[in-house]
Amino acid sequence: MTSSKIYDCLIVGGGIAGLQAAIQLGRYSVHQVLVIDAGYGRSTLCRQYHNLLGFPEGVSGEELRSRGRRQAESYGVEFILARVTSAVKLEGRFQVSTSSGDKYTAKTLLLATGVLDRFPEVPGMIPTLGLSVYVCPDCDGYEIQGRKTVLMGAGRPGAEMALLLAERTRELTYINHERSDVAPQLLQQMAERGIRYEEGEIAEVQQSEGDIRSVMLKDGRSFAAERGFIAFGGNEVHSGLAAQLGATLSGNRHVETDPRTKQTSVPGVWAAGDLGLHAEQVSVAMGEGSIAAIWIHKALRPCYNQLNGGDAEDDS
Incomplete structure (x- = not known):
């Protein structure tokens, strides 16, 4: 099935970075946003994060994801549970396909597909x-x-x-x-x-x-x-979609982005979270998700950028 709807932004990945971006975009109240989430990743495996502001007793990745999804949905963000297998640019739009054959199109694309740690299938781990x-x-x-x-x-x-x-x-x-x-x-x-x-x-x-x-x-x-x-080394960096779109990858297959905007080398495509080159922490992923969303908003609403002199130093 190919959806006839054209979203303003399509976010691939419903982990911490993707959810924070979805919340930020949703709160502008003008964008149609779709998050496609495979439902599995680093944050689903972590039973407790101990180093986050406001959670001295710790909070699980699943709890953060659940709260984040509900929060994003309250702003009108849509969610689909699926695995994206391919991404292409077509006539100024981005189209992704899922493992079930469904296709979705958007004006902008945020990749927040993350990294998965390699470890053996050992009972009790x-x-x-x-x-x-x-x-x-x-x-x-x-x-x-x-x-x-x-x-x-x-x-x-x-x-x-x-x-x-x-x-x-x-x-x-x-x-x-x-x-x-x-x-x-x-x-x-x-x-x-x-x-x-x-x-x-x-x-x-x-x-x-x-x-x-x-x-x-x-x-x-x-x-x-x-x-x-x-x-164990050899962690899996989920940068395949970025590579399909022609985005520049580093030697360790993380996606290179503009440090200020989080946009990749492909105009209209952003990357946030552990997929990028950064310290792989939840708080950093949250920040990158917000930054990417702010600049996606500017790309979608050029009049907003013009009113602020085309600079984002003080306009967020």
């Missing part, structure tokens, strides 16, 4: 994410302060993460799940920092209501833990 097992040292290094911590990872990415985390705790074990090569200098640095290094395939993360208790290896060894981290 997912229930701990964000509660006692973490992925970002900037976001959650605080949570392991002085705690017995097991880092589950692979090769160099795991070793480099271990050296960062050693600033937070003296009780740190790095388990190289894939037995990937680790450079001798990294092994030496870990030894000098008192980091225990082990190799072995992880069989299970033993946990109770999201609190990690130990990490079991397939060879029978067990490592007690109060906290955990993962660092």
